[in-house]
Amino acid sequence: EAGVTQFPSHSVIEKGQTVTLRCDPISGHDNLYWYRRVMGKEIKFLLHFVKESKQDESGMPNNRFLAERTGGTYSTLKVQPAELEDSGVYFCASSQRGTRGETQYFGPGTRLLVL
């Protein structure tokens, strides 16, 4: 069974540009989460999808961040326009509802550097 995949693995952009991150969850997982780790700080929650619906987007830092999950499969996270403080590692995770613990399985992350 394929794990959570994320694309790209790295992205270097200039301040003011747009970047779109993609996450493909484990097949059959209805829950999809985005997290971010800024250098030296804790991993922080951004938002949670259940299928195509946003269940919780309380962690989204501001309206420069837009997440979608059309069709309830893969998800994209767009940052527009990117700022220096957006640099960090963006993780996607997925879990299957109704399983013990609903363990979240993480992708390898996208390392974003905004110059």
Add this chain to the structure above:
Amino acid sequence: AQKITQTQPGMFVQEKEAVTLDCTYDTSDQSYGLFWYKQPSSGEMIFLIYQGSYDEQNATEGRYSLNFQKARKSANLVISASQLGDSAMYFCAMRAYFGNEKLTFGTGTRLTIIP
């Protein structure tokens, strides 16, 4: 609100020795889950072990065990017979089971196994 505290920023352990990574938590939720993840230098987040707040026995997964002390709000990870491949960052995390499903992470412990 939930909070995870990992007080050991770094640890050095001799190969084949057992190691305990500390984790304390704070929550007002009655039902919750505790998780440990490993992040090797390659960057991916690997799920290690899960403990439910109502589980009567401590969780074990191979060389990993979780020393759960509910009254003390601690969920320490024990790795037996450490191996060089155990060198990594280790994150303790928790989530509630009703309402907010996001994971709250600690700051992590960097474990280095010495040959």
